Amino acid sequence: xxxxxxxxxxxxxxxxxxxxxxxKILHRENADTLFITATFLEILGMLLLLYKILTHPKVKxxxxx
Numbered sequence: 001x002x003x004x005x006x007x008x009x010x011x012x013x014x015x016x017x018x019x020x021x022x023x024k025i026l027h028r029e030n031a032d033t034l035f036i037t038a039t040f041l042e043i044l045g046m047l048l049l050l051y052k053i054l055t056h057p058k059v060k061x062x063x064x065x
Contacts, residue, residue, distance in 0.1 A: 010045030013038045
């Protein structure tokens with residue numbers, strides 16, 4: 001898994017969240033489903049991003065300062 005995959009999931013989650021909010025304002029069906037999907041994508045993207053950052057070889061040098 002590369003860093004770009006985690007960022008793509010995160011951005012996709014934000015986009016789905018925006019569409020879900022728009023549909024919620026318009027009182028459409030399935031807006032709640034989009035919110036749940038967006039939250040899942042955002043959490044998955046954040047966890048993958050955190051994993052990639054913490055497993056990077058130079059993170060120990062960065063955290064020690």
